[in-house]
Amino acid sequence: MKIAVLTSGGDAPGMNAAIRAVVRYADYYDIEVYGVERGYAGLIAGNLSIMSRRSVSDIIQRGGTKLRTARSAEFETYEGQKQAAKVLSFYGIDGLVVIGGDGSFRGLQAISKNFGVKGVGIPGTIDNDLSYTDYTLGFDTAVNTCVSAINNLRDTMSSHDRVVVVQVMGRRCGDLALYSALSGGAEVVMVPEHKTDYDKISRKLLKNVEKGKQSGIIVLAEGASPLDEVVSELKARTGLSFRSIVLGHLQRGGAPSMADRVLATRMGAKAVDLLRDGMVGARVVGIKDNAIIDMDIEDALNVPRHTNEALYELANIVSR
């Protein structure tokens, strides 16, 4: 049996650990693994090479992706998918493992539906925006990176009696902001799932001033409200001293946490098991209540987005 593995979309810590798990777990069952460089773009171009056990040495601890990644517009077309399917059949590949986010899964769904390619998606994105799984690879590490930044910001903000607005990534999903705010002890969290209410936030900040606290941390999800607007609206309402920071791509890099390494290894092994067991179509793996699960890709992509309201409430209660 031959399988191929690629990483696609935004890189996430833990992708390397997942590649390593796929290669080594497959090797254990004498399955040959081809690594595809630069995601679907590399697949279309035929950039594949065999990966040995040794080729994945010394990567479990590294962020980014050894196979590199890309967002391919060509793969969104029927012709692009046709070419990619041709490459897979030329190499005699029986199954494709795609490590990526929502867009990468839609690509896998399309090539499977249109050209009968068999494949498994492993959720790899710092955004945690795939609802069928409790966690995506890279999320835990990215939250820890944000929390570390918040810790440093706290020192300087409380020394100067300032409020900082920390913008974090996450696209339309507020999880990265919510978990970072909760674990960083932020005074305010702003997520796309809740409408921005500047009056309410201002009242909270001013109440803190009454209690003797002039400084604060506001964690802003990039999908919630524009950073400049947040600073100017809150400054005008409170008269407090504000600073702002965009954590940006800093939060995408770094050594994966223990949680991401373990999750990557469990998911990588599950993906290989599904292909070994003669699955059909395209499936995804995930984690629910600490058990590794798998699902049809279409069902997984149709799971409606739900926000963790209880955690949002809790973050607001304990930050009062």
Ligand code: F6P
């Ligand atoms: O999907 C991961 C992510 O980091 C998002 O949180 C962010 O909006 C986007 O990718 C940034 O994309 P790029 O790396 O292309 O600038």
